[in-house]
Amino acid sequence: MERSSGYTRILMRTCLLAVAGAAASVMGGLPVSAADEVNQERLLNVDKEPGNWLHHHQNYSAHRFSTLKEVNRDNVKNLKVAWTMHLGGIEGGGIWSHGGLEGTPIAENGFLYVTDGWGSVYKIDAHGGRGALVWKMDPKTDRDWAGAVACCGVDNRGVALWGDLVISHTLDGRLIATNKQTGQVAWQRTVADPDKGEVITGAPLIVKNMAITGVAGAEYGIRGWIAATDLATQKEVWRTHTIPAKGEPGSDTWKDSNNAAAAGGGSTWVTGTYDPATDTIIWGTGNPGPDWDNAYRPGDNLYTDSSLALDATTGKIKWHYQHTPNDPYDYDSVAENVLVDIPGPSGPRKLALEADRNGFAYAIDRTTGKFIWGLPFVKKVTWTKGLDAETGKPIEYDPNKPVQTYVASVTPSRTNMETDICPGNMGGKNWPPTAYNPDLKLWYIPVIESCNRIKVEVATPEKLKPREFWTGGGPSQPFTITGSVTAIDVTTGKIAGKLETPFPNLGGMLATPDLVFTGQPSGEVMALDAKSLQKLWEFNTGGGVNAPPMTFTVDGKQYVAILVGLGGAWDKWFIDSTPELKKIQPGSMLYVFSL
Amino acid sequence: MMIFSKLVAGVLLVSVAALNFSMLASAYGQSAQAPASDPTNAGKAVFSRANCVGCHKWHGNGGGGYGGDALSLRKTEMSRDQIIETVGCGRPGTGMPFFTRGAYDEVKCHGMNRQDAGAQMPPEGGTFLRPKDIEAVADYVIAHIKGAGEPTYAECVTFFSSTSRVCDVYKAQEQKPDQANASTGKSQ
Numbered sequence: 004m005e006r007s008s009g010y011t012r013i014l015m016r017t018c019l020l021a022v023a024g025a026a027a028s029v030m031g032g033l034p035v036s037a038a039d040e041v042n043q044e045r046l047l048n049v050d051k052e053p054g055n056w057l058h059h060h061q062n063y064s065a066h067r068f069s070t071l072k073e074v075n076r077d078n079v080k081n082l083k084v085a086w087t088m089h090l091g092g093i094e095g096g097g098i099w100s101h102g103g104l105e106g107t108p109i110a111e112n113g114f115l116y117v118t119d120g121w122g123s124v125y126k127i128d129a130h131g132g133r134g135a136l137v138w139k140m141d142p143k144t145d146r147d148w149a150g151a152v153a154c155c156g157v158d159n160r161g162v163a164l165w166g167d168l169v170i171s172h173t174l175d176g177r178l179i180a181t182n183k184q185t186g187q188v189a190w191q192r193t194v195a196d197p198d199k200g201e202v203i204t205g206a207p208l209i210v211k212n213m214a215i216t217g218v219a220g221a222e223y224g225i226r227g228w229i230a231a232t233d234l235a236t237q238k239e240v241w242r243t244h245t246i247p248a249k250g251e252p253g254s255d256t257w258k259d260s261n262n263a264a265a266a267g268g269g270s271t272w273v274t275g276t277y278d279p280a281t282d283t284i285i286w287g288t289g290n291p292g293p294d295w296d297n298a299y300r301p302g303d304n305l306y307t308d309s310s311l312a313l314d315a316t317t318g319k320i321k322w323h324y325q326h327t328p329n330d331p332y333d334y335d336s337v338a339e340n341v342l343v344d345i346p347g348p349s350g351p352r353k354l355a356l357e358a359d360r361n362g363f364a365y366a367i368d369r370t371t372g373k374f375i376w377g378l379p380f381v382k383k384v385t386w387t388k389g390l391d392a393e394t395g396k397p398i399e400y401d402p403n404k405p406v407q408t409y410v411a412s413v414t415p416s417r418t419n420m421e422t423d424i425c426p427g428n429m430g431g432k433n434w435p436p437t438a439y440n441p442d443l444k445l446w447y448i449p450v451i452e453s454c455n456r457i458k459v460e461v462a463t464p465e466k467l468k469p470r471e472f473w474t475g476g477g478p479s480q481p482f483t484i485t486g487s488v489t490a491i492d493v494t495t496g497k498i499a500g501k502l503e504t505p506f507p508n509l510g511g512m513l514a515t516p517d518l519v520f521t522g523q524p525s526g527e528v529m530a531l532d533a534k535s536l537q538k539l540w541e542f543n544t545g546g547g548v549n550a551p552p553m554t555f556t557v558d559g560k561q562y563v564a565i566l567v568g569l570g571g572a573w574d575k576w577f578i579d580s581t582p583e584l585k586k587i588q589p590g591s592m593l594y595v596f597s598l
Numbered sequence: 599m600m601i602f603s604k605l606v607a608g609v610l611l612v613s614v615a616a617l618n619f620s621m622l623a624s625a626y627g628q629s630a631q632a633p634a635s636d637p638t639n640a641g642k643a644v645f646s647r648a649n650c651v652g653c654h655k656w657h658g659n660g661g662g663g664y665g666g667d668a669l670s671l672r673k674t675e676m677s678r679d680q681i682i683e684t685v686g687c688g689r690p691g692t693g694m695p696f697f698t699r700g701a702y703d704e705v706k707c708h709g710m711n712r713q714d715a716g717a718q719m720p721p722e723g724g725t726f727l728r729p730k731d732i733e734a735v736a737d738y739v740i741a742h743i744k745g746a747g748e749p750t751y752a753e754c755v756t757f758f759s760s761t762s763r764v765c766d767v768y769k770a771q772e773q774k775p776d777q778a779n780a781s782t783g784k785s786q
Contacts, residue, residue, distance in 0.1 A: 097764075098652050100724070147762040151655070154664055175763075198767045222663060460662055469767050472663030479693070481717075575652070576664040579721070 039112060039183070041164040043211050047279055054556030056110040059161050059206040060436060061553070063277040064342035067438035068514040069554045073561035076517040078598060079530045079540045085562060085597040086133045092119025092157075093568065093589045097150020101589040102157035103549050103570010105434070107206070108593070109162055110555030110564070116164070119591055120157035120570055121146065122173035124181055127593070129557045134595060138186025142173045145197075149175035152200045152470050154222040155572035160274065160434070161206040163214065165234050170214050172203040178214055178232055192237050194218075200225045200470055205274045210284060210315050213240055215275065221268030221289045221307075221335075224473035229271050229286055229311075231318060241318030245269035245288045245306045253305035253323075258405050261464050263300035266473060268292035269307040273337040273434050276355075278369060283321060284313045285342065285355050285369060289335040293462040294428070295415045296475030297331035301405030304329055308336045310357055310367060322372030326359045328400055329407040331415045332386060332457070333428040333478075334361035341439050341446065342369060345494055356493065358437055358448045360430020363390060364491055376496035380448050380489045381431035385413045386424055415457040415476065427455030428478045429577055435511030436551050438519065440533055445499055446491045447519050449508030453484040455580065484580035488512070488521055488536060502536040506581055509573055511551030513563070522548025524569055524584055528594065544594055547587040549573070563596045641738025642757075644731045648697060649724060656757050656764075658743035665693055671743045681736040683707075685727070688720030695723040697732060 041057060049055070049062050053070045061067045074082060093101045102120030109116040114137065115127040121144045126137040150157060153174055162171040168180040168189055176195035181188055194216045195201035200223025208215040213231040221227065227245035232238070246267045247253040257264040268291045275286030291307040293299055305323065308330050312321040327334045340355040355369035362384045366375040374395030387397035387409050399409045408414050415422050435449040455478050462475040486507035492499040510522040518539070519531045524547040530540040547569025554563045568591040569584070578585055636642075645651065653668035654660045660668030676684065687707030688696035698705055702712040702719065712719060727735070746753070751772055754765035 098655065100649055100652060145762050145764070147758060147760065147764040148766075151764055197763070198770070458667075460667060469771070471659075472661045474662045474664070477662050477665060477667055572664065 040166050041111070041209075042166070046209060054110075054559075055112065056108070056553050056555050057164060059107055059109070059163060059208065059274045060276065060339055063279065065276045065339045065436065065439075066341065066441065066514070067436055067512060067551070067553075068440055070516060071554050071556060071561045072516045074515070074518070074554070074563065074598060076532060076539065079518060081598050082530065082540050082542070082563070082596050083598075084542070085595045087595065088127060088134045088136070088593045090117070090119050090125060090566075090591040090593060092121045092123055093570075093591050094121065094146065095150070096121075096146025096157065097148070097153060099150045099153065099157050099575070101570060102568075102591070103574065103589070104566035104568035104591055105156075105158045105204070105550050105571055106161035106566050107436075107551050107553055108564050108566065109164060110553070111164060113557040115555075115564065115593075116162045116169055117566060117593060118159040118161050118171060120159055120174075122159045122171060122179075124162055124169055124171050126169070126183070126186060129555075129562065129595065132560075132597075134593070140169075140179070140181045140186050140188060142171075142177065142179055142188075142191075144173045145175045149173075149197050149202050152197050152220065152223050153202050153204070154219070154472075156570045156575070158204040158571055160204060163207045163209045165209045165214070168234070170207045170209065170234070172205065172207060172216065174202050174204065176201060176203055178207065178216060180234065190237055192232060194230055194232065198469065203272075205272050208274050208277065208284070209234075210277050213315075215284060217271030217273065217275070217286065219270050219272035221270040221292050222294065222472055222474050223470065224266035224292055224467050225270060226265055226267055227269035227271050227288060229275075229284075229313065229318070243313055243318040243320065245271060245309075245311065247305065256303040256305040257300060258302040259300050261299060266292060266467055267300065267304060267307065271337065273339055276340050276342050277315065278342055281370070282315045283369070284315045285340040286311050286313065287335070287337040287340060287357060289337045290330055290333045292473050293475030294333040295331055295457050295459050295477075296417065296462040297329050298406050298417050299462040299475060300329070302329060303402075308334060310336060310340050310355060312369065312372060324365075324367050324372050324374065324395075326357075326363070326365065327361050327397070331407070332361070332424055334359065334430060336360070337434065338432060339436055340367075340369075341437060343439060343441070343446070343493055345444060354493070356437075356439070356446055358432040360426065360433065361386070362426045362431035364446075364448065365395060366493070366496060378491070378496055378498065379431075380491065380498065381426050381450060382452050382487075383425040383454065385454070386410055415459045417459065417461055420459045421456065423454055423456050423482075425454035426451065427453035427482075427484065427580075428457065429453060429455075429507075429572065433509070435509055438512035438514035439493070440514045440516070442516060443533060444493045445533065446493050447512045447514060448489045448491065449511050449521060450487040450489050451484060451507035451509075452486055452503070453507065453580070454482045455479065455484075455577075456481050478576070480577055480580035482580060484577070486523075488519065488531065490536060500534075500536045502531060502538070506584065507573070509571065510548045510565070513552040513554060515554065520552040520554075520563060522550075522552065522565060522567075524548060524573065524581070524587065526567075526587070528552065528565055528596075542596070544592070546590040546592055547574075547584065560597060565594050567592045567594055638734070638738040638741045640731075641734035641736070642742070644727060644735040645738055647725065648727055648731075648735070650735070653693070657749035657753065658739065658746075659749065668693070671739050672746050674744055678736050678740055681739055682732050685732045685735060688723075690715055690718040690720055693721060695721040697723040697725070697727040698729075699726040
């Protein structure tokens, strides 16, 4: 019943949109029947349909910026709950007692597409000021299989749209295409293998006719990769390993005799970005393994902890920029690279911005992969005294040293077996996404202001076992951890503002012309002034915010949506640093706000 | 019917939700029943319900990782009484929680109360266990885990008795013992 009414509405909306679109030459050239089909043209031109949110990161550049301004600085104080919807997916599995919500909703023509932690996809009709479930696709994820090798929670960060399909991932390694109208699975393909410790938590990135998939598992001895699947033929187009095979360029940065590279990590679990001008995918890579025993893997360990630029057509690596060579801290660089163009001394500068777990924000020239600027965005960094102004490498970095020690007194090593590091190993910023306001040239980072304690355990080849942790030690949480929203002026590479928060930011950011939205794991969703970061509005959801906000319109009215349900790594491994959050109950709920 | 049973499960989960991160029973969605004749069935249920599996894993070998190193129960040399004390009182200065209601308050543990333990105070389990439950889980650990060597396929399917692929890796290892190490990283 619901399904057919949803379908009718889709058809109706299609006609309306097509008519309106043609009048405003928004959809010019597209046949009327294709208005609800997502193609590369629409994905490249999301600015022409500001009421929709078609990409995981809003656009190919990961700006997470909406031009919608019905909700603005003057009236945001009147924002209130329009409707909510309870979702599922909090069941446990493997080492996890419950799931959580980390996804970004996708919005198209008044319909939302969201996921829960186990990868169920919900299509929700948001017309008429309320939400109605159109369908739910439950992929029946193998919970014990996948949950036992998910280091950091029962997580799924959302879907993508292509053609008449909803494209999603499951924790147990599948890429699934679901018919947008019916909710029936059109096809699925196994991309990652939990038997090797591989799981998938990120949303797919659609580039041309391909779904790009990243993988998690650097705590379980995987060798990371990024894979492209042709959505028309369902065949793999390319798979680029983030750790070179023997003899390939970069393989000489693994100087051990343990064959550490074969289990060297370099996972890719955060959705990357795409620069159509150069047909380049830019994607971050994670930590080397074992995480904390870097003497097991002497050398720089390319391409871990790097930003990688790949030819989108072939998957070939065009350039790389490594942030923490021979990382002994678990300072992933998986974060999204935000693509920004700003005026420079000799013409426009094409930048890739990345807020690294190591506590530094970087601007890289995305044409050449060369360092432009970098600065700490957290209050406390102890592992290095700073970045080299020319190269951006930590100043203690010595390319001739097989095992880096950085500030040796705090760095985990075989001679410093228990030590405190700042930022802690969850990093200054983890997966929660940044947002960028292109008018103000301000970049908003969701920050974890932290230190924690690392205990090193010497790794040996016999300890490497399938589906078992491969970390060379572990963290503990003797210190209270807080957070902030930190704004960086991209034209100067300087901090423009910092709003400190009682808890780490585990959700991420949304920017609109004069506002910034974010949340706290203690339950609050808030709107800040885009320039001053002054808090203008707040609502307590009564759950833990562990996902980023987004915004869209239905019938011309603006809504702000956010998934609420604390899960992920924090809830299990890091909760002792935020004891108050032990009160937060597992939950699974979509909140939608409007004026 | 399907929707109804999911709803019930959801309500149950919320109503017993964890006070302390992962210490909640993770039994939902995984069957943990041993053959009915096994006298340690009750202890096996506690092993899942009290979320021992969250850190020690189903096989009890523990391992490093983000929670630090949960000790291997397979390699433990602890006696039944020592296991009972450790479950009840936790391990001071580590992440091993205590599962006895009132431990370090009415019930002194290792000769200490909460004040004596101070910063060494272990975390509180997500569920409290009665003395009978603690004895049962200790009996299960001694009968099925302590001294058991490396986990096997047979043990795994006995533990899960489900259709999950969680045990496949052990089957593969037994078939190809020389390739027992983790992922070779070969392209698929």
